[in-house]
Amino acid sequence: MSDPMSVLAMAGATTIVAAMATSAWDVTRSRAAELFRRRGADEPATVGAQLDGDASLVVDDPDPQAAREDLVRPWARRLAALLHDHPEAGEDLRLLVEDAAADLPPGAQNWVQHVTAHAGGTAFGAQGPGSSVHVHLPSAPGAGSGPDSGACGGPTGGAGRPG
Template identity: 85%
Template sequence: MSDPMSVLAMAGATTIVGAMATSAWEATRGRVAELFRRRGADEPATVGAQLDGDARLVTDDPDPQAAREDLLRPWARRLAALLNEHPEAGEDVRLLVERAAAELPPGTQQWVQHVTAHAGGTAFGAQGPGSSVHVHLPSTPGADDGPVGGAGRAG
């Protein structure tokens, strides 16, 4: 997922499943259902029923976070399909993400980031308020053990 619409679809999906079983759910649910109105007058009811079922899965699961992770890809696909059919919906998805994030209780505002480096590369990542990057390089025989550099820089 590297193109902007796919990234937006994943952000929307993360927002949707992240809001399930929180105080932000009802408002988020309504916005998501309305977003799909572009596909037809009956679509908000259909999407609303899917959202209700998925929210129950999250609520009833002994591991709600695992349930959210399982629901992430299907919602990303639904949003990607909607954005493919209706690119003008992109701004509404952005607003959905912003509004839901503002309504989530502070303890549920989470950021997940996967940073990968291959073939000897180096990768850094930081997000969220007060973020910093700490670099720990592997020690070589005779080298000083421990972190190298400071927050946000290597060496």
């Protein structure tokens, strides 16, 4: 995921899935389903049913965290497609991420994400509000390792966490 809308879609997916089976779920579910109204009047019900089914998977799985990890990518794709077709939904999704992350129980606010770029690619990662996105650009062969070597980052060293 390299563009800002894809990063937002991943943050949205991570937050929505993190809210499953928590006290933040009902409000998060409603707001997430409502985002899809832009695709038609019936979409919130369809998406709501998918969210309910996925939340049931989390509840019923002996390893709820593993179930959540499996669900993030499909929801990121759905949200990215929505944002591609309806970029105006971006602000609503950003607000959903901020509000839902703030409502998550403390144990659900600790997320881990691994982002890898290969063959000179660029990788971005973000999780929820207050996240840092650190861009690590490939260095030219023989380049030094100082501050001009192509990496930039903040004090968190690349770790994002909800605010």
